[in-house]
Amino acid sequence: MKDKRFSTYPISAEIKRALTSLQYINPTAIQQKVIPLVIRNENQDYVVQSQTGSGKTAAYGIPLCDKIDWDENKVHSLILTPTRELAVQVKEDLTAIGRFKRLQVKEIFGKQSFEKQKWSLKQKTHVVVGTPGRILDHLQKGTLDVSKLQYLVIDEADELFNRGFLDQLEGIIQFLPETRTNLLFSATFPDALQQLIERALSEPHFLVNEEKEVTPAIHHAVVESTKPMDILIRHVLSAERPDHALIFCETQRDVDQLYRTLHTSIPALAKLHGGMRQEKRLQAMSQFKAGSCRYLISTNLSARGIDVHGLDLVIHASFPQTVEDYIHRTGRTGRNGAIGKSILLMKPVEKEARLLLEEELGFSFVEQVKPIVSVEQQLSFYQEKKNVHVSTNKKRIDEGITKLYLNGGKQKKIRPGDIVGTITSIPNVDANDIGVISVEQTASFVDILNNKGTYVLEHLRTATVKGKKLKVHRAKKE
Numbered sequence: 001m002k003d004k005r006f007s008t009y010p011i012s013a014e015i016k017r018a019l020t021s022l023q024y025i026n027p028t029a030i031q032q033k034v035i036p037l038v039i040r041n042e043n044q045d046y047v048v049q050s051q052t053g054s055g056k057t058a059a060y061g062i063p064l065c066d067k068i069d070w071d072e073n074k075v076h077s078l079i080l081t082p083t084r085e086l087a088v089q090v091k092e093d094l095t096a097i098g099r100f101k102r103l104q105v106k107e108i109f110g111k112q113s114f115e116k117q118k119w120s121l122k123q124k125t126h127v128v129v130g131t132p133g134r135i136l137d138h139l140q141k142g143t144l145d146v147s148k149l150q151y152l153v154i155d156e157a158d159e160l161f162n163r164g165f166l167d168q169l170e171g172i173i174q175f176l177p178e179t180r181t182n183l184l185f186s187a188t189f190p191d192a193l194q195q196l197i198e199r200a201l202s203e204p205h206f207l208v209n210e211e212k213e214v215t216p217a218i219h220h221a222v223v224e225s226t227k228p229m230d231i232l233i234r235h236v237l238s239a240e241r242p243d244h245a246l247i248f249c250e251t252q253r254d255v256d257q258l259y260r261t262l263h264t265s266i267p268a269l270a271k272l273h274g275g276m277r278q279e280k281r282l283q284a285m286s287q288f289k290a291g292s293c294r295y296l297i298s299t300n301l302s303a304r305g306i307d308v309h310g311l312d313l314v315i316h317a318s319f320p321q322t323v324e325d326y327i328h329r330t331g332r333t334g335r336n337g338a339i340g341k342s343i344l345l346m347k348p349v350e351k352e353a354r355l356l357l358e359e360e361l362g363f364s365f366v367e368q369v370k371p372i373v374s375v376e377q378q379l380s381f382y383q384e385k386k387n388v389h390v391s392t393n394k395k396r397i398d399e400g401i402t403k404l405y406l407n408g409g410k411q412k413k414i415r416p417g418d419i420v421g422t423i424t425s426i427p428n429v430d431a432n433d434i435g436v437i438s439v440e441q442t443a444s445f446v447d448i449l450n451n452k453g454t455y456v457l458e459h460l461r462t463a464t465v466k467g468k469k470l471k472v473h474r475a476k477k478e
Contacts, residue, residue: 014100028055038063045204065098074148082159132168157186218334222365230261242313250318268294402453403475
């Protein structure tokens with residue numbers, strides 16, 4: 001298939017509608033390779049080498065969401081990720097792609113209540129996204145039913161391997177049906193991954209990009225200086241004036257130290273690393289995506305899963321240890337055709353390491369004159385950026401959608417069908433105006449589409465669901 005617009009692909013109208021809402025018009029190179037093959041070939045395994053930022057989540061997410069039958073209650077697809085942050089991002093992306101099919105995508109990872117996850121998995125679940133440890137726990141305890149599983153996706157396989165998840169991956173595979181399709185994605189492709197491929201996949205086809213491919217839409221610059229790192233970063237931010245910037249450090253300690261020296265003088269700054277409490281990590285990531293946090297200091301691994309529309313600057317506050325680290329870091333910007341910039345901050349003693357990195361990348365960094373910016377200019381810039389908000393894909397698709405809360409759930413014997421029946425009895429409202437429905441123990445939530453939220457809300461306030469009068473209002477934003 002050589003068509004270069006999603007509108008020409010043989011996918012459902014609901015998926016096309018979601019892609020249009022997300023402003024996904026033309027597939028990326030890797031999406032052009034993967035999507036037609038997965039749609040066409042039901043039982044063929046694939047190994048895909050694709051760099052960070054190339055659109056690989058949509059490359060597997062679009063065909064998987066298209067293939068799912070809403071009426072099937074058991075898990076159709078299992079997606080394994082190396083970090084909780086990436087699991088959250090994948091869940092959000094697939095929920096957006098499958099919004100108009102009302103697909104239920106669940107995120108499952110550690111340091112969350114196992115019992116709440118167990119209860120959630122008992123409800124209709126089409127896709128499960130999670131980290132290997134907690135997924136294996138549920139499989140071993142019989143709380144995750146994969147008897148009807150059709151697809152296993154191993155995302156960021158190189159990091160799963162690097163973090164020692166191979167044994168857990170093999171443990172998970174033992175619980176899965178033998179007749180399934182496997183998709184393995186990796187930005188880099190070390191030889192050690194061959195063990196995983198031999199165990200998990202059956203005669204896979206390989207779709208491999210250049211090993212050290214770097215997005216051409218990124219401008220790669222370097223600043224060499226002996227100045228303290230916090231001063232350099234202040235100057236760079238003031239000179240570049242980015243809406244969003246992601247600042248990379250090598251260790252958790254480096255992140256904490258840099259944050260301490262910067263947070264009092266730079267508004268809307270946050271930090272992210274694996275040593276933080278989970279709620280703080282998720283909060284930092286959420287704020288960065290939403291725009292309330294402009295700048296994020298992070299370790300390499302924790303930043304995986306961060307997909308911010310319009311991220312225009314990546315700063316390397318510590319020298320990347322490998323060329324793969326550099327590719328992963330810079331892959332956060334310059335996504336899907338957008339222009340981005342990567343600035344490497346280095347000390348004179350790191351010249352040799354720079355030359356080796358340039359040799360492996362196949363290009364030279366542009367020498368950037370050290371920016372000299374006055375304190376007044378810095379303060380002016382930070383104040384100017386303080387209340388700027390950026391658009392995101394999630395905001396675009398949420399336009400026209402209203403989530404409603406009903407104070408009745410399973411304890412009142414409410415089922416999704418009861419809610420659908422009540423809503424479709426409202427004049428000029430049909431099933432096409434109803435999105436995802438979630439029935440919990442004491443409450444229910446339903447997405448109303450097509451800008452009919454206010455209209456449906458007013459009618460539900462005087463209607464009954466399964467003969468019960470329920471309180472109804474707009475759900476609080478997550």
